Amino acid sequence: MEFKIKNEYFNKAIGEVSSAISAKTPFPILTGIKLTACEDHLRLTGSNSDIVIEKVIPAADEGAVLEIVKTGSVVVTSRYLTEIIKKLPGDIHIKVNEKHNVTIISDEIITYINGFPAEQYPKLPEFENSHGIQISSVKLSGIIKQTVFAVSKNDTRPVLSGVHMIVKENHFSCAATDSHRLAFLETRVASESQGSFIVPGSSLKELLKLFAHQEESEIQIFSSESYLVFKTKSIMLCSRLIEGKYPDVTGLIPNEAKTVIKLDAKKLLKGIDRACLFALEWKNNNVLLEIKEGTLKISSVSSAIGKMEEIQPLLEITGERELSISLDGNFLMDALKAIQEEHVLLSFSGSMKPVIIKPVSDESYIQLVSPVRSY
Amino acid sequence: MEFKIKNEYFNKAIGEVSSAISAKTPFPILTGIKLTACEDHLRLTGSNSDIVIEKVIPAADEGAVLEIVKTGSVVVTSRYLTEIIKKLPGDIHIKVNEKHNVTIISDEIITYINGFPAEQYPKLPEFENSHGIQISSVKLSGIIKQTVFAVSKNDTRPVLSGVHMIVKENHFSCAATDSHRLAFLETRVASESQGSFIVPGSSLKELLKLFAHQEESEIQIFSSESYLVFKTKSIMLCSRLIEGKYPDVTGLIPNEAKTVIKLDAKKLLKGIDRACLFALEWKNNNVLLEIKEGTLKISSVSSAIGKMEEIQPLLEITGERELSISLDGNFLMDALKAIQEEHVLLSFSGSMKPVIIKPVSDESYIQLVSPVRSY
Numbered sequence: 001m002e003f004k005i006k007n008e009y010f011n012k013a014i015g016e017v018s019s020a021i022s023a024k025t026p027f028p029i030l031t032g033i034k035l036t037a038c039e040d041h042l043r044l045t046g047s048n049s050d051i052v053i054e055k056v057i058p059a060a061d062e063g064a065v066l067e068i069v070k071t072g073s074v075v076v077t078s079r080y081l082t083e084i085i086k087k088l089p090g091d092i093h094i095k096v097n098e099k100h101n102v103t104i105i106s107d108e109i110i111t112y113i114n115g116f117p118a119e120q121y122p123k124l125p126e127f128e129n130s131h132g133i134q135i136s137s138v139k140l141s142g143i144i145k146q147t148v149f150a151v152s153k154n155d156t157r158p159v160l161s162g163v164h165m166i167v168k169e170n171h172f173s174c175a176a177t178d179s180h181r182l183a184f185l186e187t188r189v190a191s192e193s194q195g196s197f198i199v200p201g202s203s204l205k206e207l208l209k210l211f212a213h214q215e216e217s218e219i220q221i222f223s224s225e226s227y228l229v230f231k232t233k234s235i236m237l238c239s240r241l242i243e244g245k246y247p248d249v250t251g252l253i254p255n256e257a258k259t260v261i262k263l264d265a266k267k268l269l270k271g272i273d274r275a276c277l278f279a280l281e282w283k284n285n286n287v288l289l290e291i292k293e294g295t296l297k298i299s300s301v302s303s304a305i306g307k308m309e310e311i312q313p314l315l316e317i318t319g320e321r322e323l324s325i326s327l328d329g330n331f332l333m334d335a336l337k338a339i340q341e342e343h344v345l346l347s348f349s350g351s352m353k354p355v356i357i358k359p360v361s362d363e364s365y366i367q368l369v370s371p372v373r374s375y
Numbered sequence: 376m377e378f379k380i381k382n383e384y385f386n387k388a389i390g391e392v393s394s395a396i397s398a399k400t401p402f403p404i405l406t407g408i409k410l411t412a413c414e415d416h417l418r419l420t421g422s423n424s425d426i427v428i429e430k431v432i433p434a435a436d437e438g439a440v441l442e443i444v445k446t447g448s449v450v451v452t453s454r455y456l457t458e459i460i461k462k463l464p465g466d467i468h469i470k471v472n473e474k475h476n477v478t479i480i481s482d483e484i485i486t487y488i489n490g491f492p493a494e495q496y497p498k499l500p501e502f503e504n505s506h507g508i509q510i511s512s513v514k515l516s517g518i519i520k521q522t523v524f525a526v527s528k529n530d531t532r533p534v535l536s537g538v539h540m541i542v543k544e545n546h547f548s549c550a551a552t553d554s555h556r557l558a559f560l561e562t563r564v565a566s567e568s569q570g571s572f573i574v575p576g577s578s579l580k581e582l583l584k585l586f587a588h589q590e591e592s593e594i595q596i597f598s599s600e601s602y603l604v605f606k607t608k609s610i611m612l613c614s615r616l617i618e619g620k621y622p623d624v625t626g627l628i629p630n631e632a633k634t635v636i637k638l639d640a641k642k643l644l645k646g647i648d649r650a651c652l653f654a655l656e657w658k659n660n661n662v663l664l665e666i667k668e669g670t671l672k673i674s675s676v677s678s679a680i681g682k683m684e685e686i687q688p689l690l691e692i693t694g695e696r697e698l699s700i701s702l703d704g705n706f707l708m709d710a711l712k713a714i715q716e717e718h719v720l721l722s723f724s725g726s727m728k729p730v731i732i733k734p735v736s737d738e739s740y741i742q743l744v745s746p747v748r749s750y
Contacts, residue, residue: 080652080680087649102681109649113681274462274484277455305455306477306488 001072001096003037005057007106009064010092011085013055014078016235017046019206020053021078027122032075034121035094037068045124046078051203052124053210054236065091073118074100084111125238127229131192132222133167137211137232139187140219143174144204146185146338146365151201152178162198164246165228167191175249176201181331182249182354182368183338197228198246203239210237253366254356257347259291259323262316262360265344268296269336271310275300276329278308284372287329291348292322300329315343325351326372332357335367376447376471378412380432382481384439385467386460388430389453391610392421394581395428396453402497407450409496410469412443420499421453426578427499428585429611440466448493449475459486500613502604506567507597508542512586512607514562515594518549519579521560521713521740526576527553537573539621540603542566550624551576556706557624557743558713572603573621578614585612628741629731632722634666634698637691637735640719643671644711646685650675651704653683659747662704666723667697675704690718700726701747707732710742 017033025031025048034045044055057064074096085092088106095103100115144163152160157179164175173186207230211219217232229238272287278300279285290297294317299309325348336344341359348355357367392408400406400423409420419430432439449471460467463481470478475490519538527535532554539550548561582605586594592607604613647662653675654660665672669692674684700723710732711719722731732742 077680083652084649084683087645087652089645108687109646109683109685111649111681111683114679270462270464271484274459274486277458277462304489305452306486308459308484308486310484312483 001035001037001074002069002094003042004065004067004069004091004093005042006063006065007085007088007091009057009061009066013044013057014082014085016210017044017053017055018078018082019209020046020048020051020237022048023079025049029075029116029120029122031077031079032116032121033078033081034073034075034118036073036118037071039068039071042066042068045121047122047124050200050240051206052236052238053206054124054238056234056236058234072096074102075116075118075121076102076113080113084113125224125227127222127224127227127238129220129231130222130224132220132229133172133189133191133193134218134220135172135189136216137214137219138216140221140230141208141211143172143185143187144208147174147176147183148201148204148208149334149338150176150178150181150183150367158242159198159244159246161202162200162242162246163204164249165197165199166195168194175246177247177249177252177368180328180370181335182252182366183335184249184253184366184368186364193222195223196246197223198242198244199228199239200242203237207237207239210235252354252368254347254349254353257319257349257356259317259319259321259348261291261296261314261346261348263296263312263314263344263346265336265339265341265359267312268344269333271298271312272329272332272336274298274310275308276333278302278305279329285329285331286326286372287332288324288326290324291317294321323348323351325355327355327369328372331369335369338367339365376410376412376449377444377469378417379440379442379444379466379468380417381438381440382460382463382466384432384436384441388419388432389457389460391585392419392428392430393453393457394584395421395423395426395612397423398454400424404450404491404495404497406452406454407491407496408453408456409448409450409493411448411493412446414443414446417441417443420496422497422499425575425615426581427611427613428581429613431609431611433609447471449477450491450493450496451477451488455488459488500599500602502597502599502602502613504595504606505597505599507595507604508547508564508566508568509593509595510547510564511591512589512594513591515596515605516583516586518547518560518562519583522549522551522558523576523579523583524709524713525551525553525556525558525742533617534573534619534621536577537575537617537621538579539571539573539624541571543569550621552622552624552627552743555703555745556710557627557741558710559624559628559741559743561739568597570598571621572598573617573619574603574614575617578612582612582614585610627729627743629722629724629728632694632724632731634692634694634696634723636666636671636689636721636723638671638687638689638719638721640711640714640716640734642687643719644708646673646687647704647707647711649673649685650683651708653677653680654704660704660706661701661747662707663699663701665699666692669696698723698726700730702730702744703747706744710744713742714740 036043090107093105102115104111172189275287301307343360411418465482468480479486547564650662676682716734718735
């Protein structure tokens with residue numbers, strides 16, 4: 001196996017597949033990146049028990065200046081490969097001999113690292129390009145950001161550690177809940193199939209990182225046995241699915257509200273953020289919201305440290321004009337951070353009922369936060 | 376006690392004195408910032424067992440928009456004060472009652488925190504402005520950066536954990552060594568006194584941070600009992616001194632060299648950095664330097680990972696033309712990072728003798744790195 005490639009391009013590709021690789025794996029071979037040189041492309045593969053990321057660099061790609069001298073494959077420890085390539089000044093020339101010794105040449109610098117035979121690398125699931133949905137990477141990232149934060153952080157109910165994705169009749173919905181709060185979003189997509197999948201929150205967070213530094217591209221999403229595949233022209237992330245039945249969340253959303261208020265989203269977020277300073281000693285970061293005389297009072301108390309209170313004007317109010325409710329300040333902050341709009345609507349059905357949080361102009365995005373006891 | 380002040384200005388001042396405060400102190404009062412409102416200024420004090428930082432904001436300072444309504448003093452936990460002020464949107468109005476309850480008002484937001492009586496704050500050493508040396512903050516920071524990294528990281532010989540500063544006849548010298556390497560620098564200053572001080576490396580690192588974001592100013596350095604004081608118009612850092620006798624380091628510097636080579640400093644640093652990748656499994660990060668046929672070969676080996684080698688051209692060579700020496704790659708990197716010039720001189724007296732590292736155009740800055748055994 002032998003190839004030449006432009007340093008920056010190889011460096012970036014290594015970074016992309018490395019995000020699938022965990023240094024703490026019971027299988028040493030999985031700390032490595034598999035490099036496969038084919039006639040017309042170089043493929044990099046990284047994997048852990050949850051996800052696989054595969055990057056294909058075509059020989060025809062002008063940016064890569066890739067030249068495949070001899071086909072073959074090898075596995076190289078990701079950590080060392082990353083460090084070495086990052087520190088080499090010039091373009092990269094890699095040669096691998098029969099003993100899997102990898103020679104990396106760059107200008108006057110020669111580096112040798114011990115590789116592993118590619119045959120030792122676990123066989124990955126194979127996918128045929130099947131129908132599914134097609135969505136822009138920017139739109140998909142937005143949807144994931146607006147839901148994934150609400151997945152459960154503990155493992156008592158594994159299905160809740162994932163985001164529930166449903167594709168049905170050109171509709172694509174995502175739901176995440178940890179049973180104290182819910183984020184639910186629905187959008188229209190071009191779909192040729194239907195299905196329901198629970199994708200681990202951790203995989204979706206990797207997906208976000210992967211596309212954060214990429215140009216906008218079309219992502220194809222399709223399923224294959226117990227995997228969901230996210231694929232663009234040059235990169236593929238495939239995630240294990242969580243087995244089980246996801247609870248029906250649409251039934252949780254209250255239909256009628258006693259009080260609806262409209263607020264400046266950024267200002268409210270800052271107020272809750274301040275109140276959280278004194279809410280730390282409560283198990284649920286209790287922040288008290290009180291609607292009274294056309295204003296919203298935000299307050300929190302910590303017996304050890306002190307207390308704070310502030311008044312924010314209501315931009316609009318409908319329904320009952322007095323209400324007091326204790327909420328988890330951190331959940332409220334997460335909910336408000338996910339809303340990209342200037343104004344937000346909060347709908348209350350009573351002190352012991354969940355609050356609905358919605359952007360003013362988007363009916364398809366709904367969040368729910370349950371109240372906490374304030375004693 | 377009561378005063379009003381501009382948010383950003385107060386925020387910055389809190390940040391400055393906070394750097395003296397450690398969250399892990401056996402004395403809870405030292406987790407606080409002491410605020411003292413006098414007729415014509417506000418003073419902030421932060422301290423740990425090693426250093427005291429004191430910031431004075433004059434009422435006359437136009438940037439601060441400070442208004443002292445009522446004099447007095449209080450101690451407020453640094454962590455909470457920092458967080459609260461950072462999160463408040465408008466200018467700050469602080470009132471303290473007889474029970475040391477601190478009320479912070481900013482726009483529509485009222486925060487209460489529990490303070491401590493200022494009388495509980497330990498009495499700090501008092502200094503009279505005495506003679507000493509005067510030096511620009513930029514120059515002093517440069518001198519500290521070029522020496523402090525070489526202090527000992529362990530406590531077996533406490534004097535070696537400090538930088539040895541000597542003032543004598545308008546000369547100011549700094550030396551730091553951990554007995555494997557040495558950094559020594561001498562400069563001319565205006566001095567009206569003389570003395571010899573061992574200043575803890577940790578204090579000097581705080582000093583660097585403190586002046587990193589300040590405009591250039593004149594620093595006065597003077598001693599007072601077991602303290603050394605660094606003082607500008609608005610801020611003062613005073614550091615405990617280390618007691619004991621510092622070893623005479625000038626005797627360590629070899630007078631004659633067998634081989635002197637001149638190299639591109641940045642290129643050499645990058646080469647050593649690469650070689651360090653494979654030097655990790657050695658106790659001393661062994662990197663091998665070989666001078667041969669007018670070039671420098673840098674190499675390192677790790678039996679588990681691999682090896683690397685590279686050739687760099689010598690810009691000049693005088694003396695014996697063949698030499699091989701093993702050095703601690705990390706020490707070499709530290710030494711090269713401290714040299715701000717394009718070219719560096721390495722002087723060798725033999726494989727088992729320390730190497731002298733010097734910038735080409737500055738005779739007053741000398742570094743020494745001892746060889747390591749390479750087996």
